[in-house]
Amino acid sequence: MTTEEEPPKGSLVVDTQRDKLGYVMGYVGPSMQLRPVAGGREWDADPAHVRPATDAERLKAMRERTRALNSMSSGGIV
Numbered sequence: 001m002t003t004e005e006e007p008p009k010g011s012l013v014v015d016t017q018r019d020k021l022g023y024v025m026g027y028v029g030p031s032m033q034l035r036p037v038a039g040g041r042e043w044d045a046d047p048a049h050v051r052p053a054t055d056a057e058r059l060k061a062m063r064e065r066t067r068a069l070n071s072m073s074s075g076g077i078v
Contacts, residue, residue, distance in 0.1 A: 012053040015045040038068035
């Protein structure tokens, strides 16, 4: 992605190098900071290898996040 196409914070994107969905948390130097859909530690992604999530990927993200939230609310029992 070029600088003009940088997704705003909170956008759901795919890191194509890792084949991983994540939310844009910010930018540090040349890297994009992404957080996993179900929460957890952020990782650095090269903006050149990041693309917006498709509708199918958004649905997958909602399912993952819901599953993680339900697990936390039940004491970690999946």
